[in-house]
Structures are given as structure tokens and as C-alpha cells.
Amino acid sequence: MVAGLIAPSNAATPFAPAACPRLVVKVGSALLVDAGGAIRRDWLASLVADVAERVRAGQQVAIVSSGAIALGARRLRLPKGGRASLEDAQAAAATGQIALAGTWAALLHDHGLTAAQMLLTLDDLEDRRRYLNAAATLDRLLKLGVVPIINENDSVATEEIRFGDNDRLAARVAGAAMAGGVILLSDVDGLYTTNPASDPDAALIPRVDDIASVAHMADRHSASGMGSGGMVAKVEAARIAVAAGAHLAIASGHGDHALASFTESGRGTLFVAASNAPARKAWLRGGLTARGTIHVDAGACAALREGRSLLAAGATRIEGRFARGDLVVLAGPDARPIARGLTEYADTDAALIVGRRSDEHEALLGYAPRAALVHRNHMALL
Structure with missing residues (x-):
């Protein structure tokens, strides 16, 4: 080799x-x-x-x-x-x-x-x-x-x-x-x-x-x-x-x-x-810095490993200050990084919809929500 x-x-x-x-x-x-x-x-x-x-x-x-x-x-x-x-x-x-x-x-x-x-x-x-x-x-x-x-x-x-x-x-x-x-x-x-x-x-x-x-x-x-x-x-x-x-x-x-x-x-x-x-x-995988961390539950972890996007309902909490498009780490229930991706929301808006169903997002945000917190096309598993 x-x-x-x-x-x-x-x-x-x-x-x-x-x-x-x-x-x-x-x-x-x-x-x-x-x-x-x-x-x-x-x-x-x-x-x-x-x-x-x-x-x-x-x-x-x-x-x-x-x-x-x-x-x-x-x-x-x-x-x-x-x-x-x-x-x-x-x-x-x-x-x-x-x-x-x-x-x-x-x-x-x-x-x-x-x-x-x-x-x-x-x-x-x-x-x-x-x-x-x-x-x-x-x-x-x-x-x-x-x-x-x-x-x-x-x-x-x-x-x-x-x-x-x-x-x-x-x-x-x-x-x-x-x-x-x-x-x-x-x-x-x-x-x-x-x-x-x-x-x-x-x-x-x-x-x-x-x-x-x-x-x-x-x-x-x-x-x-x-x-x-x-x-x-x-x-x-x-x-x-x-x-x-x-x-x-x-x-x-x-x-x-x-x-x-x-x-x-x-x-x-x-x-x-x-x-x-x-x-x-x-x-994405090789990055050394990230603006923040989105913690997710066990169900979201399984979905991410199957190649799906991260939905707000699967997130548990937000860390850091970041804007839409910034690189963030996705961490499982044990706090270990499982993926890196580009966030669809700034940290303030992401915090409003953490753990909430998609049909609740517009009322919480005041505007039409995006499909995911982090889309699978802008994410790489670690």
C-alpha cells in the first residue's frame, strides 16, 4: 500500500x-x-x-x-x-x-x-x-x-x-x-x-x-x-x-x-x-473550526446516519454564535461529534425551533421556515 x-x-x-x-x-x-x-x-x-x-x-x-x-x-x-x-x-x-x-x-x-x-x-x-x-x-x-x-x-x-x-x-x-x-x-x-x-x-x-x-x-x-x-x-x-x-x-x-x-x-x-x-x-469533514454545535437526540443520530437532513424536532440544544451558512458540528446525546454541516438558520432562530415540529416553525419565527436545520446536501458524517 x-x-x-x-x-x-x-x-x-x-x-x-x-x-x-x-x-x-x-x-x-x-x-x-x-x-x-x-x-x-x-x-x-x-x-x-x-x-x-x-x-x-x-x-x-x-x-x-x-x-x-x-x-x-x-x-x-x-x-x-x-x-x-x-x-x-x-x-x-x-x-x-x-x-x-x-x-x-x-x-x-x-x-x-x-x-x-x-x-x-x-x-x-x-x-x-x-x-x-x-x-x-x-x-x-x-x-x-x-x-x-x-x-x-x-x-x-x-x-x-x-x-x-x-x-x-x-x-x-x-x-x-x-x-x-x-x-x-x-x-x-x-x-x-x-x-x-x-x-x-x-x-x-x-x-x-x-x-x-x-x-x-x-x-x-x-x-x-x-x-x-x-x-x-x-x-x-x-x-x-x-x-x-x-x-x-x-x-x-x-x-x-x-x-x-x-x-x-x-x-x-x-x-x-x-x-x-x-x-x-x-x-466539510476536514474542517478544523466550527462556529457552533447543534446537539441532537438518538433518533436524529440514526436519521443522520441514514443520510437524512437534520430537522429541528431532532435537535435538543444550540451552542455558539453562528449565522446562516456557517459551519457547525452536529453532536449526539453523548456530546461526540457525528457530522459537520452548513446551518440553514442563525443561532437565535435555531434556538427558537429546537425540538419543535415543522408545522410550528412559522408561528415561532414569523416567516416561512426552511426544510431543515442542516440539509443533507450540506452535511458530511464524521
């Missing part, structure tokens, strides 16, 4: 490069930047050579690259790797992004490839219109044979509008780019049964078909102290990618030609996507 993400051009496998026309590769800070805050240029050159080989084989590749904050912190002599405060992180990112993008562009140019830079915030991929704009840009760049270099726009992102880690950004980008696979090159080589740093008996998990069964195995530790994700972020990234119909692999980036090494060895953890998801449903 690993070859479904990337495979040698002569691989005798049904998961040849053509099975994954588009690939997203995420590169962590600990791989790109050394302890002194300088780019590991020789290592990066070997990775770019791997990318160039994939492009020559017919694969379209987008790169999600960390490292801007670490690079900028060194140039600005900022403490704690530029993460002592939000202001320091923003300044470091603004400074380091120039060096980061310039290095990628120069190394890709050596192989006859053109680089492009895309800086995204959480809102760029959570707002539907901006998401479609980003998706269109990615699609055009990849069709032109360009290698997009993507990073979170840390110079303007705040705590409220940031991904916080590039693992989840890479998964969201895969959905926008309609990529078939994501590879997270990291300072760890996969998901283990327990933390291998403290348990010598920890075993690598090579394949995951059900993310819920392994979520408890992840922790927030970042081995280098340079990154911001940890295994929790990687498992969450897998959830987002799989929901969009993309396989995701966690693999070690240590050593030269990390992408080629992963191709040959297959060592890592592969999260398997069952099938491709419609683009709109994938965007």
Missing part, C-alpha cells in the same frame, strides 16, 4: 505513480534546519533531487515546508527559537520565509523546475470561498508543472487563525489539491504502540485502517523541540487526509534522499483512505 503514495517507475504494483497523480510532501523543521538555525542545504538538495525524479516520472508534487520561524530566529537572534512570544514568531517567520523560499527555488531550478510560493492561514482553508480560490491556484500551478512551496503565513497568523502545525496544513492542502497521497517526512519514522523514547518494547504500526483505534497512542512530544506538532498533530492530519480520500504516510526524513529511501523501504505508518470523497464533503 505504501507504493500507492509514491513508487519507482518500474515498480510491479497496482499502486504505480499514475495511481497517485498528485502528491503532497511535508518537511519538518528538524529536518530542514540544524541546531544552529541554518538550512541543511546538502540534505535538502538530495530531497529536491528525489522530487525532481518524481516530476520526471509524471507525478505532480506540492511541498509543505516548515522552517521559516527557525531560520528567522537565527538571523534575528531571538530566544527560544523565535517562539518566546507571538510577536517574535511573526517577526521570525517574515524574515525566515525569504531564505526558505529562496533556497527551495534555487535547488529546484538546478533541476529545471520552477517553484511557486503559497502562504496560507487557517481561514484561507476554512472559509469555503477562499478555500476554492486556493484550490484553483494549486490546480493551475500543478498543471503547469510548477512545484508549489507552501507554508503557514505565520507572519500574520494569530492564535485564533492558525493551524499551529504543518502536518494538518499538509492534509488540508491535499484536499484542496485533490491529491491522492500525503507523506509527512519527520524526525520520527511512524506511529508506535507506545512512545519508543521511553519503552524499548514499542512496535511500529505499519498500517492503520481505523484512525479511532490508534488515536490514544499519539502524544504531543516533538523529539527535536524545534517543531510544533508531535504525533497528535500527525494523527489528526491523517484524519483530515483520509476524510478527503487521500492516503497519508508518516516516515523518517533522516538521511539523504529521504523520499527515495521511503520508496524503497516502505518503512513508516500508512493511514489508508477507504475511497475518494466528493470535494464538498471532504472540505
